[in-house]
Amino acid sequence: MTAASTTAKTRARSGRPSRKGGAPPAHGARRRREFTTRRGLLIAAFMAPAAVFVAVFTYYPVIAGSQMAFRNWKLTDLTDTSWVGLKNFRDVFTDPAWGTVLANTAVWVVGSIVPQLVIGFALALWLRRRFRFRGVYQALVFFPWAISGFLIGILFRWLFNSEFGVVNDLLQKAGLIDEPIAWLADPHKAMVAVLIANIWYGVTFFTIMILAALQSIPDELYEAAALDGAGKARTLFQITIPYIRTTLALTVLLRIIWIFNFPDLIFGMTGGGPNNETHIVTTWMIKITQQGDYGRASALGLLVVAGLLLFATFFLLATREKREVRP
Amino acid sequence: MIGKETTAGRTVKFAFLGLWLLFTVFPLYWITVTSLKAPGDIFAFPIAYWPEHFSLENYSELFGTADFGTYLTNSLVVATVAGAVATAISMLSAYVLARFEFRTKSALLMAALVTQMIPAFIALGPLYLLMTDLRLVDNRLGLILVYIAVCIPFCTVMLRGFFENIPDALEEAAMIDGLSRFGALFRVLLPVMRPGIVAAFIFNFVNCWNELFLSVTLMNSDTNKTIPTALNGFISSFNIDWGSMSAAAVLTILPTMLLFAFASRHIVQGLTSGAVKG
Numbered sequence: 097m098t099a100a101s102t103t104a105k106t107r108a109r110s111g112r113p114s115r116k117g118g119a120p121p122a123h124g125a126r127r128r129r130e131f132t133t134r135r136g137l138l139i140a141a142f143m144a145p146a147a148v149f150v151a152v153f154t155y156y157p158v159i160a161g162s163q164m165a166f167r168n169w170k171l172t173d174l175t176d177t178s179w180v181g182l183k184n185f186r187d188v189f190t191d192p193a194w195g196t197v198l199a200n201t202a203v204w205v206v207g208s209i210v211p212q213l214v215i216g217f218a219l220a221l222w223l224r225r226r227f228r229f230r231g232v233y234q235a236l237v238f239f240p241w242a243i244s245g246f247l248i249g250i251l252f253r254w255l256f257n258s259e260f261g262v263v264n265d266l267l268q269k270a271g272l273i274d275e276p277i278a279w280l281a282d283p284h285k286a287m288v289a290v291l292i293a294n295i296w297y298g299v300t301f302f303t304i305m306i307l308a309a310l311q312s313i314p315d316e317l318y319e320a321a322a323l324d325g326a327g328k329a330r331t332l333f334q335i336t337i338p339y340i341r342t343t344l345a346l347t348v349l350l351r352i353i354w355i356f357n358f359p360d361l362i363f364g365m366t367g368g369g370p371n372n373e374t375h376i377v378t379t380w381m382i383k384i385t386q387q388g389d390y391g392r393a394s395a396l397g398l399l400v401v402a403g404l405l406l407f408a409t410f411f412l413l414a415t416r417e418k419r420e421v422r423p
Numbered sequence: 424m425i426g427k428e429t430t431a432g433r434t435v436k437f438a439f440l441g442l443w444l445l446f447t448v449f450p451l452y453w454i455t456v457t458s459l460k461a462p463g464d465i466f467a468f469p470i471a472y473w474p475e476h477f478s479l480e481n482y483s484e485l486f487g488t489a490d491f492g493t494y495l496t497n498s499l500v501v502a503t504v505a506g507a508v509a510t511a512i513s514m515l516s517a518y519v520l521a522r523f524e525f526r527t528k529s530a531l532l533m534a535a536l537v538t539q540m541i542p543a544f545i546a547l548g549p550l551y552l553l554m555t556d557l558r559l560v561d562n563r564l565g566l567i568l569v570y571i572a573v574c575i576p577f578c579t580v581m582l583r584g585f586f587e588n589i590p591d592a593l594e595e596a597a598m599i600d601g602l603s604r605f606g607a608l609f610r611v612l613l614p615v616m617r618p619g620i621v622a623a624f625i626f627n628f629v630n631c632w633n634e635l636f637l638s639v640t641l642m643n644s645d646t647n648k649t650i651p652t653a654l655n656g657f658i659s660s661f662n663i664d665w666g667s668m669s670a671a672a673v674l675t676i677l678p679t680m681l682l683f684a685f686a687s688r689h690i691v692q693g694l695t696s697g698a699v700k701g
Binding site for chain 1: 428436439440443444446447448450451453454457465466469470512513515516518519523525531534535538539540541542544545546547548549550552553568569571572573575576579604629632633634635636651654655658663665668669672675676679680682683684687691694695
């Protein structure tokens with residue numbers, strides 16, 4: 097979101113002297129050039145520490161890891177790390193579990209994002225109007241955010257425990273089930289359980305983003321709509337949603353990328369089990385890494401990055417037109 | 424004003440808000456209650472929703488046999504140092520990105536965004552080898568350096584939002600009054616930005632406190648483990664000791680929850696300022 101807005105801004109203001117001073121100042125005044133150089137030095141000096149850290153500890157390992165994707169790179173035998181071309185990629189696709197993993201990933205992303213968006217939107221609409229204790233309420237529903245995905249996995253693993261879990265106990269007390277359910281041992285129910293945990297975690301983010309966007313809608317629009325006799329539903333679909341479309345689209349995009357790249361919760365809750373039925377692409381990558389096959393894990397990682405970049409491009413293109421008609 | 428509210432509408436609204444609050448708070452309540460039960464009572468029927476015998480045995484177990492104090496100290500040191508250094512470094516880069524226009528700016532911002540798209544696992548192998556060469560494996564300093572790099576991109580974007588909310592005129596006035604750019608930055612801008620800086624630090628701290636996969640990869644020996652790595656050790660065995668686990672979970676969540684509650688308003692502001700501008 098920020099990068100996009102900045103690009104536009106940079107373009108709009110282009111033509112100002114840059115750090116490298118490519119174009120000499122029009123009047124050639126010495127003072128001006130000196131100023132430009134000093135400015136360039138300041139920019140370079142202030143950017144340097146951040147750039148060095150990210151280059152050394154993030155980009156270097158990622159790039160080094162990328163070339164592993166084309167090598168036979170197994171921790172079990174490091175004597176032969178020769179180039180193998182696309183073998184690792186083929187291995188990813190021909191793995192018998194690959195179809196299951198892809199299908200699970202789709203369920204995981206869609207099954208998380210849709211309820212998170214709907215509930216998050218509803219909460220934001222209801223929190224828009226001030227009421228007593230609204231601040232306290234917001235602080236309380238905000239707290240899942242302070243917990244790591246891994247620990248949330250553990251919390252829900254305990255809640256969904258088949259013998260001593262509180263979820264089964266509550267459902268039995270309510271008369272909804274007769275026998276305790278083995279949530280995390282049953283393929284379909286395990287997916288439902290991890291989705292519930294992720295919905296619990298992710299709704300807040302949508303609420304925060306949407307609430308902030310809602311507060312930017314001018315009251316006059318609603319007054320005008322009320323004068324025209326527009327009902328609640330019409331106001332929602334013809335004013336509220338169109339007005340915050342940009343925020344909605346970008347929030348959804350960011351969340352999809354993030355949920356896709358979020359193995360932590362599943363890792364803590366089911367470890368991908370039972371029988372691979374909750375493995376998503378990124379937990380699958382953990383599994384391959386733990387087996388020591390860094391070559392194949394890197395190939396999978398590259399596929400993830402490529403897939404996400406492609407997806408982000410399509411998503412931005414598909415929503416661009418709508419964003420331009422923003423009021 | 425946002426339309427009129429009917430009584431029925433209000434009832435539905437508060438019923439839903441109440442249910443959601445219950446759903447949000449319950450898991451935390453449950454893990455706390457579990458941790459305060461006597462170890463034997465955790466696996467007793469019927470399941471008790473309030474501890475019959477309050478007991479701190481799970482906690483004393485944690486610090487006695489599991490050496491949780493060491494993990495706690497490690498996490499505290501690593502998260503504090505990495506969080507603070509990352510905030511300081513990001514402050515400089517965020518300032519430049521907020522106040523200057525230059526050719527590589529959009530590329531730098533893109534590079535920051537891309538780091539958020541890369542699955543951590545692609546870098547773990549090479550990172551381990553790099554840290555071996557630097558003799559920083561199983562070393563708290565090594566983990567701190569890596570965490571600083573992890574925190575910088577998002578922290579920079581967040582702080583840039585705060586800088587952009589402060590009008591240029593403020594530091595221009597200070598510079599006209601004879602302060603240098605550095606003087607203006609440190610004496611005028613930073614004091615105004617203090618809440619944002621605190622929020623950014625807390626955000627970094629919590630991220631480092633919670634980080635699992637890098638820590639598991641880089642820290643082998645028991646004396647160097649951070650809390651998430653230790654928790655991961657608890658579940659590696661087939662039977663999870665839910666007594667110790669629940670106590671450890673409460674002790675892990677509590678500090679971050681308090682910090683978030685303390686700074687939630689500014690963290691929210693930092694997260695949303697970019698989005699609302701679209």
